[in-house]
Amino acid sequence: MTARCPVCETPALVPFQTINDTPYHRCETCEARVMDESAWLDEQAERAVYDLHHNDPGDEGYRRFLSKLTGPLLERLETGAKGLDFGCGPGPALAVMLREAGLEVALYDPFYYPDTSTLAQQYDFITCTEVVEHLHSPAEIFRQLDRLLVPGGLLGVMTCFQTDDERFANWHYRRDPTHIVFYRQTTMQWLANAYGWLLEIPAKDVAIFQKA
Numbered sequence: 121m122t123a124r125c126p127v128c129e130t131p132a133l134v135p136f137q138t139i140n141d142t143p144y145h146r147c148e149t150c151e152a153r154v155m156d157e158s159a160w161l162d163e164q165a166e167r168a169v170y171d172l173h174h175n176d177p178g179d180e181g182y183r184r185f186l187s188k189l190t191g192p193l194l195e196r197l198e199t200g201a202k203g204l205d206f207g208c209g210p211g212p213a214l215a216v217m218l219r220e221a222g223l224e225v226a227l228y229d230p231f232y233y234p235d236t237s238t239l240a241q242q243y244d245f246i247t248c249t250e251v252v253e254h255l256h257s258p259a260e261i262f263r264q265l266d267r268l269l270v271p272g273g274l275l276g277v278m279t280c281f282q283t284d285d286e287r288f289a290n291w292h293y294r295r296d297p298t299h300i301v302f303y304r305q306t307t308m309q310w311l312a313n314a315y316g317w318l319l320e321i322p323a324k325d326v327a328i329f330q331k332a
């Protein structure tokens with residue numbers, strides 16, 4: 121029996137690599153790489169890692185990093201569009217940048233902005249920057265995000281795409297203990313096909329989906 125993939129929910133996980141006694145799996149359907157659930161941090165330890173993040177909206181270097189997503193989004197959105205920064209973290213710099221550009225942005229984060237009323241509305245766009253690699257149940261979240269988008273709405277995702285299996289063990293992204301799911305560009309295409317979204321890759325490690 122093979123284990124069920126948390127991204128595509130098919131029983132297609134097979135052994136991939138074991139690194140420092142931590143098993144990782146590879147999905148034969150969507151090609152995601154997944155840390156074994158036995159190695160996931162508990163909620164308290166996970167929060168402690170996030171508390172170390174200092175994503176200052178005034179940091180020009182961080183703004184340049186986020187512009188890989190904000191630039192393409194702003195090219196596709198009209199002034200006044202209503203959006204949600206899902207998993208915004210303790211310093212919602214992306215929301216600040218989008219608001220400066222004339223967009224309306226609500227915040228949701230299970231640790232820092234846990235107001236679930238923001239999840240009872242629909243949006244013209246949703247952003248997930250450095251979020252999807254942390255998700256314990258990504259399939260459930262992607263279904264939720266699809267429901268939160270109006271028809272034609274945009275979902276912008278930033279995460280480091282996994283490309284090289286030989287370098288996986290030493291990859292900086294893998295070494296973050298809160299990163300448990302790793303997506304390839306082919307994984308993004310699988311998601312687009314599964315949810316009926318159009319997919320664009322406007323920059324490295326950036327995916328923009330459009331709901332039908």
